[in-house]
Amino acid sequence: MLAGVGGGYVVSLVIVFAASPEVAAIAFGMGILLSTGVGFVAGLRAAGRPGTDRRSRLIWRLIAVSFLFQIATMVLFAVPGAKMTFPAPADGARISFVVLLCVATWAFPLSRATSLERRKSVLDALTVVVSGSMLLWYLILGPYMADRGTSAGIVAAAAVYPMLDLLLIFGLARVLLRGTDSSARRPILLLAVGTLFLFAGDAWVGYMQAHTPDVYRDGKWDFACVLTMHFLFTAAAIDQNRPRTGLASRPGRYRLGGNLPYAAIGVGYGLMIIAAWHEQNRFPWSGLTVGGIAITVLVVLRQIMVQRESDEVAATDGLTGLANRFRFSEVLGRGLDRGGRNGHTTAVLLVDMNGFKQVNDTMGHKAGDALLTAFARMLRDGILGSDLAARLGGDEFAVVLHDIGGVANAEAVARRIAAATDEPVMIDGTPVRVSVSIGIAVSGPAELSPDELLHRADVAMYHAKRRGGATRWACFDDLMGGDDGEPSLEDDLRTAVAGGQLRLLYQPIVGLPDGELIGVEALVRWEHPRRGTIAPDVFIPLAERIGVIGELGLWVLREACTSAQRWPGLQVNVNVSPCQLDEDRFSTDVRAIVRATGMDPGLLVLEVTESALIAEEVPRAHLQILSDEGIRIALDDFGTGYSSLRYLTQLPIDTLKIDRGFVASLDGTAEGAAVAQAVLRLSRVLGLDTVAEGVETAAQARELTLLGGTKAQGFHFARPQPAEQISELVTAALG
Template identity: 45%
Template sequence: MHLALGVLYVAVLMLSTAALRADVAPYEAVAEGARVLFGVIGMVAAIRASRAPALLPRLRQAWRAVTVSLAVLIASPLLVAGLKAAGITAAADDVTHVAFVIALLVALQRFPLAPMNRRDRLKAALDAGTVLTGGMVLLWYVSFGPYVDAHGLSLAVVVAAGVYPLVDLALLFIVARALLRGSDPSATRPLRLLAAGTLVLFAGDGVHGYLHGHGQVEMHSPWQFVCWITTDALLAAAAAEQCRAISAGRREARTDRGSSRHMPFAAVTMAHVLMLTAALQEDELYPWGGLAIGGAVLSAFVLCRQTLVQRESDERASTDSLTGLANRARFRATSYRNLARSARAGRHSAVLVIDMNGFKEVNDTLGHKSGDLVLVEFAEILKRCVPAPGLPCRMGGDEFSVVLTDLDYPEQAYEVAGRIAAAMGPVAIDNRLIPLAASIGVAVSAPGELTHDEIVHRADLAMYRAKALGPETRWAVWQASLEPQAAAA
């Protein structure tokens, strides 16, 4: 479906370009027709998503709102014609476009977001506010400011020039908040596509505002239509992606804010670039040029420090403080990502579950301090024996795990287990030699075969099989006979 939409999008742009070279009027007709076409495709998919019982009720409500926004888009030519027939000609396009944006804003506001504590929600809101402020600076510079400068500041001017910016800024805030908080796993990819579409829409409205602010109210720029068509295509792709996820019965999903965390930094950077640009255009290095440069440098230092603090915080949140290995949360996230990537690439992936043997006796006889040193020594063995991009993890206590990715064949996972077993031996703790021993379970997934829970379950069963063989270091591979149902039969 995405491939078909991509091909259709490219074909529409090529046809629009050809029409533009011929005449402006046919170009606008082709562009409007393309918008209606993408609106129909998106609305059909959105209706299907809004009726899917597998989705959360709030998510179904969001897709109903998306359906309304796309219905407004489809009906726009008729609405414009009706408004013009009623004598409303100057603002006919604006009325329908604002209605479309408001419906889209409601839809985005209804999407379920990832759960957060109060402090994290406040941080996400502040970051979204930073992005909103950057958007306000941009719109003031390119559209609203020039219009006010040309016509003076009055209520009529604010109403005439402020409708687009107000709804766009509200939309920008909702999108930034959603991206910075992260969505419910069932809607992660569709929401990203919707967010991308709204950001492109924001750019298109910026072009409209620039024309409006420079006295070209009646003109439609080709770039404006490109932005709007791209937005419509992305909205259709988002609805199609949600339907694809429903049909596939996606079993693995994750919440990942990824590069969206850099949005506030980008907004601050853009604001300073605009200030420097304005100072240079006015040829006023004193005082505004120097102040703008100084403010940009200060902001750069603050942002760099904030980036380092954020990176340090992320590392603490995903790292075991004692051993320096990845913790349980990072193990789970990496395993999900690894299985999905391996399925797409057609490669194997594996999980090793490791339980140390005799660790309780070390704690009981030598104390917890010696036990911690034993754990650190074993963590060093895992770091040496697990090749990159494999990830050794401490799950808690004396339980460890390993994620192995991009395997060409299952035997590569067995080699890693054998290497860990061979590296086990006595270690010196407080002038005493303490033997290290562990039980290792190995489970391998063919491309797209297993979910995270399934592969971990298999590795657990294999680990218990290895532990049953004795207190020495052993490793075992999952077999169907290890399943309880098979054993009972």
């Protein structure tokens, strides 16, 4: 489609410059109708694409309708006897075209920013607009104002289009400076460049009317600008319809966006030079202008250096000099986006130092810092200059490998890093040896999001740590299988339920402070016939990705409800994947299982995560239906996701589960208890139950009790157990 429109654009452009004015006007009109017609269809298709959110649908519908107004402009001007002087009906259509584009531009979602960043972006956008206003004044308004005999109508006719263009430029500059979703980044750039051509064409027409009102103009240059603008706008709509990569849309900023204010300064001073050159007394004007430019350039260069230094500090780990977590996430996201466009492979190595804690505890923090700094040098020496090494925190490091080619090349890098640790590090004259555990994850073009890739590397790293031995790295792809004709983990998982390879363990939930058994949480394990027990953090994301999580989740629910019949009065918690909530029959299937197994709905608790609640209305409808049946809903890992109080007041939430990370922070201090205490107070105000997860010490249990906690679970009380052992606990409690 784009090739056809591009061909029509080139043909129209050639005819405009080569043919007679009459033929050029016809070619111009046909080129506009072709571009706008295709743009209208492409805009509607972009608005109607599956998975497009409501806001994006509105944006592309507005853009599509704006194309209709441009078609109306051409038709109204072409009608025999039509009024050609401003304001004409065609002018109204043309103004509507720009106004709709302005509204659409202001509706584009922006990257998250602090209040200071938002104010800076507005000031920068205004700088761009002021630069355009200088052009507008010098080319159009100034000459008209100097001619006192010019009527206001003539001034408006010459200036209204460029002024509207400046409003559009302001909106687009705002998006370029703040950034937007990755799916709309290229269309925004095309719209921005097209708007510059629109402004250039309108300013050219206004300039010619102001300076040479009596000279005949053939319109070729403004025809060319308008044709180019429409081609670029249509290309933006077509580009929005390109196949998505499958990755989540991530907000990001344009790398060149920060240069827009400097470009605006350049335009302003360039205009001053031109004005000075046209003045009769050039000497003082030229000298002052050049001096002003020199001062501004020096100040701008100083600001650039200060900004670069500030950015470097903000993105660098202060101890090791490596990139920090923020910089790592930024580079990884950008690398995956670039790999999706260019067909390149990106890899992540997650590196954990073994033995750092012992050095830190026995030799002191100074020695620990020296060890981290020395290891950072090893890491930096083991990678190429185009790759990135980062310290994520503590003794955890990561590496981003761009265009790595395949797993073998990533393993070669891991081998170099591991080999570097064979040599002892000298700290205060004492040789210190450390080892590493490295997890490797590789993403093909447009295959994984940054979070998914990092999660895979994390799984592989812990596998390497548990495995031990001479090989100090593990690759996630190897964990998935598929080598030497062996079935992949995906293939095995598709048959795991039917093959009876899944089993349930139950972790007790107890009351505080007495530890009385009041419930259990069902936890699924996969007993793989060749690989042994596979952790859920490996196979649950895989089940979601290949579409078997629904079958797996219903099996877990059915087994848990069946086992619960042996435990009268005991509450049973079952985890629900966000993907299950997206299924139309979810609430129907849950109610059918509850009835078929004889489960008491009041003793069943479905645990959902906060991320599952930010989707459309369907998941919320499921929760309401199940709540009406008496089934209770728990919000799992509360405080680690989106944490909107709206969910707690508008949805049928009964229980908050305090994330284990907040429980681990309980150290007897007010700071360590702040979050857990806040959640407990909030739950009491809203009348919600609470369960603290991950309680591993008696001290944590005591502190939770003092804070008002009434329920908890964790290794301090009991590890996950088979159903038979839970039955023994229930029997002992009743006896």
